[in-house]
Amino acid sequence: MSDQQSAKTDGITHRFVETNGIRMHIAEQGEGPLVVLLHGFPESWYSWRHQLPALAAAGYHAVAPDLRGYGQTDRPEAVEKYSQLHLVGDVIGLLDALGEEQAVLVAHDFGTSVAWNAALLRPDRVRGVVALSVPYLPRGPVSALTGLTQALGPGFYMNYLQEPGVAEAELERDPRAALLRFFNWGFGDSPRADGPTLPVVPEGGDLSDLMPEPAELPAWLTEADLEFYTAEYARTGFSGGLNWWRTIDLSWELTAPFQGAPMTPPALYVHGDRDGSVSLPGMDQLIANLSYLVPNLKRTVVLPGVGHWTQQERPEEVNAELVKFLADL
Template identity: 65%
Template sequence: MTEVQHRIIETNGIRMHIAEQGTGPLIVLCHGFPESWYSWRHQLSALAASGFHAVAPDMRGYGHSDRPEAIDRYTLLHLVGDMVGLLDALGEETSVIAGHDWGAPVAWHAALLRPDRFRAVIGLSVPYRPRGPVRPTTVMPQTDDARFYQLYFQEPGVAEAEFERDVRLTMRHLLYSGSGDSPRPDSTPSTPAPVGMVPRRGGFLSHMREPSPLPSWLMEADIDFYAQEFERTGFTGGLNWYRNIDRNWELLAPFVGARVNVPALYVAGDRDLVVAFRGMDELIANLSQFVPGLQRTLLLSGCGHWTQQERPEEVNAVMIEFLRGL
């Protein structure tokens, strides 16, 4: 079996770094925030060994891919366009596309908008969410004391200053605190702990915990890799994805009511904070209404947000089963 290979391709007006392994039917792996192609390191080899050509790009704004300066060049249409251009650069007519965290909306919308190119979709952590009736940021929770983290990310420079103060510590805290190994805030059925809220007197990292020791799935070498990447690039590219949430809502107006009709798989951890967001339980329970081709929903017990990194063997097995069944 070949080792992971790295190269730069041209796609949709940018230069994009990709990591790839194996030969056979193509599967594209889209990472989330704040990650890189490296978040799929366990899947590349497993998929290659199972007869697939696995390709994990550094998404627009990350790693060794281009990081356009203009905020409005990070819309979902740009990101889906990057994936279409990736297929063109590889000389492939079609592909299966998978995405985790922010990569999941890219994957879902690639399958929604271009089912001619993306013949099946795998979403990790974030389910497909149909376009709502109102501008997203207007309904995000906020109080006098705190606001939803996606609102905190809106103003350029604010989150960057916090995250870039000590990049290695940021990555340690984010990776551990979002995992299934981190203790959750105390809550009761009558007074649930707020999920995803950032205190106005403090920052995103203010309530995050220091891992001691690291959980078994996370090595110091993994933190070293992420820290080196974001020390070099900063966090602006990834944060700009959040700064287009309302713009995406505007651009997707023609697709109100559209459904994802290609075969689909959804996988998440039952301790993923995304799953605990307001309304997410109902959305996941009714996902097949919006994704008629949904073949399976799998919730991994005890798994947190970093799905494919925390539970690589289980994620690899269910992905390969899904791919072979196509």
């Protein structure tokens, strides 16, 4: 697809924009105030397939980019090009490319780090934040990687992702099976979506020890959905997304000047009660104190029976919460 071309499917238009020195692919639908949708791992713009038409119907210009390292967007080779400062710069540059002063940022999984940091660093450009799954994690005395490793030991799964090439070798042997394991492991109906299973890779093991391949697809994921994700990752590999994890310590170092800076934009936090990410050590205290950390938090919504893939597992309920929050701004 060339810069001049756009592909249109089910009302969703695709094109490319230049931002922060990279070429970014975006999917968009609708007209009105701008809402930017930031995906997580291992996902893409497609994770917002249920939200784009709903937001457009509600009178908004919904834009879902493939973020740096993913999908049809550029994938710089150097790991240090994936810091939170780079990722926030991509989003601010996207607003510039779209000719917009401000946007509401809606984010899921690792995309929430970008949304919260954009709100922290450029509150003049962020009208509001909706975080799905992961709450605001203010900068602490050590990085999140260090803190969770101290709590869970060296087998904490993020450590397995750190060495370039190791996780890639496992995941790229069979992208379809790898993606299905991820999606099933975090699914609300999966026995491993919550409970005593900790995200720790056994010594000498790999991610498949954490995430066994299921016999069938989760109810929220169709064969066509899985085929789309598989085709993307078979083409791009997993390094771009994994590099986000590899800059956790670097981003912690780079954001030192913003330690204790206020989080001012209005916010909404939505998570499933079976999302394993909210059961990590210390998360219960963070969520309990979220209104103190985010003074303009409008509300926290807990979706019963929902796992990690919030907006894909329960799109109607998430869409209703999004539209309500946007209308109240």
